[in-house]
């Protein structure tokens with residue numbers, strides 16, 4: 305498991321990175337900040353140690369934004385395509401990796417919903433929805 309390399313990249317492919325080692329934390333975060341940066345119902349974030357990530361290309365394109373009203377919350381993104389990218393916590397002790405950036409299976413699934421009290425008013429449990437492999441034909 306510790307020898308596994310999990311690759312990730314942004315939408316335009318300019319920024320690439322690799323994760324190594326054991327990934328033990330994976331949350332769906334429903335807080336309003338995560339919803340803003342992802343534009344989605346919740347973020348799906350892995351947590352790794354700083355030594356577990358290496359940037360393999362495009363690091364100079366990575367921009368960081370630190371929410372001024374937040375103690376910890378920051379975000380990183382590709383300045384070319386806008387994709388969310390891994391960001392180091394302000395303490396430098398952890399790196400938060402948006403799971404949607406990964407190209408490989410990290411071998412772990414989300415363990416919990418956090419900040420569920422802040423969930424969107426339109427939140428619905430995804431398993432309750434009709435599901436299609438692709439966009440269904442219009443009726």
Ligand SMILES: [Zn+2]
Pocket residue numbers: 314315316317318319382383384385386387
């Ligand atoms: Zn990009």
Ligand SMILES: [Zn+2]
Pocket residue numbers: 333334335336337338339347419
């Ligand atoms: Zn959050």
